[in-house]
Amino acid sequence: MQPFNNELHDKENSEQSPSTPSSRRTLQFLPPNLTQTGPLPNQMKANSTKKDQHDFTQSEQDESSLPENLETIDVGWAEEVFSALNHQLCKVAASISDHDSLHFDKEKCQDGEFNLVEFLRGGSQGLRENGISFKCLGVIFSELTVSGLGGKRLHIKTFPDAIKDSLLFPVNFFLKKFVSCTPKFIIQNFNGIVKPGEMCFVLGRPNSGCSTFLKVITNQRASFMNVSGSVQYGGIDAKTMEKHYKGEVVYNPEDDIHHATLTVGQTLKFALSTKVPAQRLPNETKQIFKKKILDLLLRMLSISHTKDTLVGNDQVRGVSGGERKRVSIAEMMTTRACVLAWDNSTRGLDASTALQYAKALRVLTNIFKTTMFVTLYQAGERIYEQFDKVCLINEGRQVYFGPASEARQYFIDLGFKNQPRQTTADFLTGCTDVNERQLADGVDPATVPQTPEEMEKAFLNSEIHQRVKSEMAQYRDYLASENKDREEFLNSFKRDRNIRSSKKSPYMASLFTQVKNLVIRDIQLKLQDRAGLIFSWSTAILVAIVFGSVYFNLPTNASGAFTRSEYFL
Incomplete structure (x- = not known):
């Protein structure tokens, strides 16, 4: 059987050309050694080995090449910067002595085939040529159902209420032992697949189950009464993932929770210190690795000017809300996780900043081939275009899962009225709202699904759902026959783990490294x-x-x- 082909929809990269302002801006933002030999990364010519190494070291220390105030994120520009650093690292790797433990093909490096993604994940071109690849896992979920306890009405307690609760406490304690609460289904019978390099947009009205879906996908299950169904990460079940590889599946909550008195640089350095891979480029120390990756993340997300600024919060003055959101993105990048979920991360941001945030996620997905789940309550059309797939939830029911480009037409075909001036995300969410949706002219209301159950049934009988089922079956067959993704993931995880770390530990760093970094961070928190x-x-x-x-x-x-x-x- 042929390997399962992962489709990556890169919508932004193909739109940029050498004559566009984005490309010209790349020349201004790149380090001098990356622009002196030609206008674009693919036009660079390799000079002497000694000069390349000197220039690359100098570019790490030269902060003057960074722009003073970066306000926007351009997907094409970020990927061009990434490609330029790819080429530069390739030349440095090619200059390494043939007597080193890892050998590099100099001709391939001169052609620009050295993959910085592999470098960031702890690998190298030499490791890849030996059959070792970087980590990427697809997510497949079937019959996923989550139930929890229903909420209770809260009221302001008075002094008599406090006396009553104290007297009735023994009675209430024993009643809880014998009286069980009725469980409530939060989401029911979810099915779908998201492959590496794809972004899934999770849509739904508030309290529809979007956050629950993201938490369950990322193994955050402690707050739920029962979770049934199957969730697999490249053939690895959820229990095994939680026990041995919990750091490879991460969840970013709605609020940006950081230590306010740490600077942006200190925050990212701590995250990098606990995720430095054991296998790096030859002659590269941990300090060089952390400095190089930190500089790359700050450049890609246009927050280099905030490196020495406090992160801040509601009480401590620090970076802006949009910049703090990019710090969260950079922190998620440092985890080098395979599956990432973002829960309403644009809350409180203006439309322009929200678009920059979505583009930053697109850059992260394109470069690292991660599997991404994102939920947003207000998304413009350009934000919607960044995603590959859409999962629409209506009161815990999955009423659509499939290509983002076909979602709008699907609901129009069901009989809902198209609103040309309405964004696709608002149109899809509006179709699940009784007070907002409108039926097309001349359509019999009896033929249009109205309730969540009817909309779910219509989707299960649709041609799009059949394609999703076929895609899931194809992926399962691939995992059952070759299981290449799992083998590459396990080998890469073992290679990245610190030699002093326990084999049973889900953490990459050793206990001593964790304690040392925590002590350093605590001292910084106290002093600042x-x-x-x-x-x-x-x-x-x-x-x-x-x-x-x-x-x-x-x-x-x-x-x-x-x-x-x-x-x-």
Whole structure:
């Protein structure tokens, strides 16, 4: 059987040309050694080995080549910068002595075949030629059903309520043992597949089950009563993934939760310190690796100017909301995970910043071949165009899962009225809202599915669902016959794990490395939180003075010793 072909829809890269402003902007933003030999990365010519190594080292230290204020994210520009660094690293790798442990084909490197994606994931061209590839896993889920406990009505308690609760506590305690709550289905019978290099847009009204779906896909199941069905990551079941490879499936919550008193650079350095692979380019130390990747992430997401700025929060002044969102994206990049889920990550952002965020996710998916799940409540048409597949949820029912380009026409064919001035995301969500959707002129309402159950049934009988089932069956056959994705993933995970890390540990770094980095971060938090530091020291001094004053004028004989001892009781 032929290997399963992963389709990657790169919508933005093909639109850029050497004459576009994006390409000209690339020349301005690239380091000097990447632009001195030609206008574009693919036109560069290799110079002497010594000069290449010197130029590359100099470009890491030269911050003057970075723009002072980067406001937008351009997918084509980011990928051109990435390609340029690809070429530069290729020449550095080609200059390595043939006596090193890993050998590189210099002719291939001169042609630009060295893959920086493999380098960022801890591999190299030499490892790939030996049959070792980087990690990428597709996600296939079938009959996925999640149930939980229903919510209860909360009210403001008064003093009589507190007395009543105290008296009835023993009774309520025993009643909970014998009276069971009725479970509520949050999502039911979800089926689909998202391959490496694809982005899935999860749509639905609030409380429809979008966040639940993302949490279950990323193995965040502790808050649910029961989860049934199957979720596989390249042939690896969910339990095995949770036990041994939990760091390869990550979930980004709706809020950007960071340590406010750490700078952007310190935040990313800590994340990188716990995810440095054991296998790197020859003669490359951990410090060089972290510095190189940190510079790359800051450049790609246009936040180089915020490297020494506090992340901040609602109380501490720091970077803007859009920049803080990009810090979250960069942090997710450092995990080098295979499956990523983003839960309403554009909340509070303006339309322009939300578009930049979506493009940044597209860059991440294109470069790292990750599997991406994203839910957004308000998405413009250009944001919608970044995605490959759409999953539409209506009160816990999957009413559509398939290509994003065919979703609008599917609901128009069902009989819903097309709104030309309405974005596709709003149109799809509106079809699940009784008060918002409209039927097309001349359509019999009895023939159009109205309830979530009817819409689910219509989708299960559709031609798009049959194609999804066929795609899932093809992927299962591929995993059953070759299982190449799983073997490559396991080999890559073993190669990246630190030599001192336990084989049973799901973490890449050793225990000593984790403790060391946590201690360093705690010291940084203490020193940079000036208000907290001053308050804690002032409190300690004040308490010492107050308690020390009780010893004044006490006799220094035996009776005084007895009095002093009483203060310790």
